[in-house]
Amino acid sequence: MKRVFLILCIALISCKEKASKLAQNSTPQQSQYEIETIVSDVEIPWGMAFLPDDSILYTEKRGDLIHFKNGQKNNIKGLPEIYVRGQGGLLDVELHPKYKENGWIYLSFSSNIDKKGKGGNTTILRGKLENSSLVNQEVIYKATPNTTSGTHFGSRIEFDSNGYLYFSIGDRYRRDELPQDISKDGGKIYRLNDDGSIPIDNPFVSNEGSKKAIYSYGHRNPQGMALHPKTGKIWTHEHGPQGGDEINIIEAAKNYGWPKASYGVNYGGSSFTEHTTLPGMENPIHHWTPSIAPSGMTFVSGEIYPEWKGNLLVGSLKFQYLNRCVVKNNKVISEERLLEGLGRVRSVKQAPDGFIYVGIERKGIVRIIPKK
Numbered sequence: 001m002k003r004v005f006l007i008l009c010i011a012l013i014s015c016k017e018k019a020s021k022l023a024q025n026s027t028p029q030q031s032q033y034e035i036e037t038i039v040s041d042v043e044i045p046w047g048m049a050f051l052p053d054d055s056i057l058y059t060e061k062r063g064d065l066i067h068f069k070n071g072q073k074n075n076i077k078g079l080p081e082i083y084v085r086g087q088g089g090l091l092d093v094e095l096h097p098k099y100k101e102n103g104w105i106y107l108s109f110s111s112n113i114d115k116k117g118k119g120g121n122t123t124i125l126r127g128k129l130e131n132s133s134l135v136n137q138e139v140i141y142k143a144t145p146n147t148t149s150g151t152h153f154g155s156r157i158e159f160d161s162n163g164y165l166y167f168s169i170g171d172r173y174r175r176d177e178l179p180q181d182i183s184k185d186g187g188k189i190y191r192l193n194d195d196g197s198i199p200i201d202n203p204f205v206s207n208e209g210s211k212k213a214i215y216s217y218g219h220r221n222p223q224g225m226a227l228h229p230k231t232g233k234i235w236t237h238e239h240g241p242q243g244g245d246e247i248n249i250i251e252a253a254k255n256y257g258w259p260k261a262s263y264g265v266n267y268g269g270s271s272f273t274e275h276t277t278l279p280g281m282e283n284p285i286h287h288w289t290p291s292i293a294p295s296g297m298t299f300v301s302g303e304i305y306p307e308w309k310g311n312l313l314v315g316s317l318k319f320q321y322l323n324r325c326v327v328k329n330n331k332v333i334s335e336e337r338l339l340e341g342l343g344r345v346r347s348v349k350q351a352p353d354g355f356i357y358v359g360i361e362r363k364g365i366v367r368i369i370p371k372k
Contacts, residue, residue: 086150140196
């Protein structure tokens, strides 16, 4: 296995007391971590999952699901037709919590699998691996309508501790039409049973005309989702426009404000709302202004990184670093930049082996090893 060891410069970000936005400090502080390249020569490793034999399944946004085992890449055959356009393509991958028993693998991707109109929209599918092919495929959710827009598909996948499946769908760049309307897909967090059926206690099951899978609404483009290891809550982050990237803790039926309340402005600097907070809408627990363009998200647990335990790791596409958020009482109290200069961080996960793996565009999947 190829090993590349780098000395990393880490820039600390100072904290504004009692504020959810932290000012950035560009003064570098010297600290050392070793980075091991596990998978090289990747394009956009949008999502990754770890099989029981410690091999890796990862997605390439261009439409490839790759099984990496014993140093070899194997393209999984039989994938559904994927609508690759702009931010759309093959996105996240997640294993069922009882994968060893049932073998289910879940994918999010953009598709026109229902053949209704032009373009595509976010789709959730499950299937099983058999002889390097994806078999027993079942589409368990397909957002509508299909459009030729190449923006804001979401779409992360996460299971909670009760076995419910959560996923995100972005607002498809239709901010004034979709996020605040629970009768339409887009700008929402969804919750399903693992087979795609609707949980009987989903918050809008009894609302006539609503999308019954919706769990929360008022979101822009969530590309990070993680289960808090202690509270069992689903945390997400989402892209703001120009400013106003957010971290949110997801609660049933809650409205997270987009686009009526935001810390961001239009691209170009003009305002689209005068409100950063409104009654009846949830405030983010943290926001980044200027935007860091967050993607990927994981909590740190275990003993390999004792000084990071309980922290939240978030990738930055825009500034090309891994952001370590120190969390206390559901607030980000300080931040630290890791992996600066390696490239656009698209995905990050802590694997069952306890190590943190980071997918970096145009580079590879690397593993962080604390320096001894």
